[in-house]
Amino acid sequence: MWLFCPILTHKTLHRANASLFLYLLHCAGCNHMTWLQPGIGNMNTLIDSVHFIAVAPSDNGLYGYGWWLDSPKLPNYAHSRFLVRAKPKIDSLYATLPGRLSTGVAGWSMGGFGALHNIIQHPDVYASAFSIKGGVDPNAAAQSHLGQRFWIIHCSGQ
Numbered sequence: 001m002w003l004f005c006p007i008l009t010h011k012t013l014h015r016a017n018a019s020l021f022l023y024l025l026h027c028a029g030c031n032h033m034t035w036l037q038p039g040i041g042n043m044n045t046l047i048d049s050v051h052f053i054a055v056a057p058s059d060n061g062l063y064g065y066g067w068w069l070d071s072p073k074l075p076n077y078a079h080s081r082f083l084v085r086a087k088p089k090i091d092s093l094y095a096t097l098p099g100r101l102s103t104g105v106a107g108w109s110m111g112g113f114g115a116l117h118n119i120i121q122h123p124d125v126y127a128s129a130f131s132i133k134g135g136v137d138p139n140a141a142a143q144s145h146l147g148q149r150f151w152i153i154h155c156s157g158q
Contacts, residue, residue, distance in 0.1 A: 017051075021096040022104045023083055023118075024056040025068050025111030032058035034108075053094050057083065068107070068114020080118055084125050106130035 024035045024043070035043045035056045047054050059066060059079070071077035083105070091098040105126050107115040112134020119129035 018095045018097045019051050019053045020102045020104070021090065022052050022054040022106055024054050025105065025107030025114045026056065027109035027111050032056040053096050055090060067110055068118060079114070080121060083118060084122055087125065100125055101127045104128035104130065107134060108132045109134065
């Protein structure tokens, strides 16, 4: 069972003023509530200042460390597929701008890897990815997708 919690929105949430959308992927050993902890960066203030709607998905611990990938052998182990399929539902429930250009994915550590993996696997869904200490070489990943336009931001330090 997948959960979407928390949903972070800016204070002036109106359908007429639709917002950009961002998935926040947690790290190994963390959960969807990690993004609300003060040490992570006060996400509520950040979301409000940039007028995003952000969702921190969770599989409620059912599949352990998922790395935000799909398993070719375990059909229920479908983290990436879940994110792609959930976006239209989120668009219908919240004042998000639908479509690729308004959709991003970000993550910390394992979630950072997942963010980069998902933008590379689904450039038709995401236009931007932000990785904080994600375990991947973004230069090599970007080279394999020359001709596709998307933003990758990868931070390896404090």
